[in-house]
Amino acid sequence: MRLEEITAKALNTAGIDRYQLAIAVAQRAKELENGAQSKLNLDLKTTKSTDLALMEIAEGLVLIKGFKQKA
Template sequence: MRTEEIVAKALEKTGDDRYLLSNLVFSRVKQLSAGAKPLVDMDLRQNKLSDIAMREIAEGKVSIERIDERNI
């Protein structure tokens, strides 16, 4: 999937709220950098954490309700 498509899907998941999307990505990147396992099949060594977070949001695996859970 192309980057533009991933971002468009992620925006749909946040109700086209770019501010909310950026906060979700930031929060998820913090979790990933602290050792959380990716919820999508992407290698941490070959992909940027922000790309992984965006993909997780686009696929509906991370949402505002789940971001507060520490065990994602």
């Protein structure tokens, strides 16, 4: 799946805007780089942490707190 498609899916799944998604991806990527376990069967050695974080959000595996849902 292309990155644009994954981003669109993440926006729909999370129900937030693209700026909030960017913040959420950055926070999750930082967690992954600091040793958090991936919720997908992908390795950080072969996948960028930001791509992995975006995929986790798109699949609904990561709960995003602190943002208001889009109307």
